[in-house]
Amino acid sequence: MPTTLTERLHTIIVHVEDEPGALNRVVSLFRRRGYNIESLSVGHTEEASVSRMTLAVRGRDEVIEQFTKQLYKLLEVIKVTDVTEDNTLVREMAIIKVTADKPESRTEIMQFCEIFKARVLDVAVDSITVETSGPEEEVERFFGLLRRYGIKESVRTGRVAMARGSVAVGAI
């Protein structure tokens, strides 16, 4: 077996049965086998009774392979796809409540929003709440720009991913 020494971030899509406890089992697996998970997002799919998780996991390739096999041992797991090497659309969404108590900061923030195609969701006398989505690095850069005004509250979805082109990563 070729061994690699470098850790890298893998994007893994997991289709699971939409059953009570399925998420618990997946998360419990990370904990007890010591996998290094960076983000997890989960939601329904086009198929009833199937949920789709997108996981960002850091590790050496053979560790990730082992992780994949362990996932398959869970009864609810239908399909595991590592899309790290694929031509993949990766997106994350964030909602940020940023301090905007001066007219000039308000203007600047609005300009940044325009550049980053972020949407203003709500405006208060001393803050603006905006929504952005894009590749994680872009969301990260947007955060960086807003940080100097003071972020009062923020929420990020974690990465979600889908292959480009007509090929579908389905449950079957």
Add this chain to the structure above:
Amino acid sequence: MTLAVNTPLALTPAPSIVPPAGRFTARELDGARILCECLIAEGVDTMFGYPGGVLLPLYQVLGEYPEIRHILVRHEQAGGHAADGYGRVTNKVGVCMGTSGPGATNLVTAIATAHMDSAPLLAITGQVGRAMIGRDSFQETDITGITLPITKHNWLVMDTADLAETIKKAFYLCQTGRPGPVLVDIPKDVFQTKTYFPGYPTEVKMRGYSPTIFGHARQIKQAAKMINEAARPVILHGHGVIVADAYKELAELAEKANIPVISTLQGLSAFPTAHPLSLGMPGMHGSIHANHAINDSDVLIAIGMRFDDRVTGNLKTFARNSKIIHIDIDPAEIGKNVATAIPIVGDVKNVLQVLNKHVEEKTHADWLAKIATWRIRDTQRRAADMERRGIMQPQFIIQQMGEVLGGEAVITVDVGQHQMWVAQHFNFRRANSFISSGGLGTMGFGLPAAMGCRLAIKDETVPVWTVTGDGGFQMNSQELATLVQDDIRVKIAIFNNGVLGMIRQWQQVFHDRRFHSTPITGPDFVKLAEAYGIRAWRVTDKSEVAQVIKEANDWPGPALVEFVIPEADMVFPMVPPGGSNMDAIEEA
């Protein structure tokens, strides 16, 4: 070619009780009766349980089903181990049952034991009524949450209509692929609610579960090529050979190409101990020649085993000259601990049947001669063990048990020194005749596991013995009462040295001889047994060993023999934990 092979016991099925008219026809039934119908349909003839509040609806109807013999254990943990022993010795599903709360948590150790050793165990637990769940009700515990990492899968059944299908899935899961424990948690009112029962389901559908049975043809051919080109091959097999009933195939591979066979603790008895190609056990307490053979091999054929740390020692030095062929039914075992040259995922029996066709006949005379030179040390150490005068050596007792009981006996063990002595010195002549908690190392396993084995083996002429220590025995000695109540004719051999021997051995070798908390007081074991109404003997002299083993074995009831052995006896060879298998200590 003559094939020397250990074969398993031919297990005669229980005399079938004719079901009353109306059985197995579709009708309206409550959950408790549906469960019983399902168990009978699966051929369950024995279950080990303990009643409790939420299980009362089930116990209310159990008497209607004489097909199921319910053994009332004295502690749920023992019920779990008994069902585990039953499952291992039959390769069928053993069934245990406990009530909600403490009944369920008492099963946890037994479930974890079965999980580590891939044993087919079904645990049924009662749960508080559905409306009471999540309210910290009396005797409520989240047992599906607790057992999540130690079961192959578990279910909380929230609708009586789902019960039959869940039981069907549970049995299927327990005994297919890599076997393991499954827990089904059933709320009290699910037992009580009636639903239309169309009969036991005939098939299961689980899209997330389909074990690979047949090995990849090209991989198998490559493996055969590698074996044919090998100068110094060894077979290292585990419990997978027993699970897959691949005794004949293993022997065929070994004999066809004259490849020495090393058996892991859990694989012992699958290959005849006395076979010229058998090198015994590897690893921490393995034979010197087995560890040398692995170290010097050029191809290591790993069959149905998982490279446990007690087998490999330091991974960096394990089989450092070998290319490894790894055959296992669980893909997650491939590459988990060691890098593999050729992985083959599949059922061991099927894979070996194909592999054997492509493996060429070989003599490997030089290689076997080299191993024989290492083996001399083992032979000498054994002889020295037997010649120590004035004491009754545990090794001698085990060797005598082998001779007196013959090739039919099933031996269960506890955990510790006696476990290793049995592994090293018992002459296994019957496949699947050694039952041991190898993975979890559960003290207290031996006696209840023997109960399960005894009830599984209907032929009373087959001896079922447990070899245990004075420590492990005291962890589940309450089951003596169960033996008496249900006339379970288990024979117990206690190796009494008055200390927790294996721990004491580690204290002596690695922990500055600080014998803290290892001297352990026990009762007068003979009087204890007699208090329960069990015939018992105490043996202190070598000359009595064989005679007492025979008497106890012939006694028509459960029996106990206490062997008083020296306190300071140790298990050798011994590889220091984390050390290389080549650095075994042979004396201290």
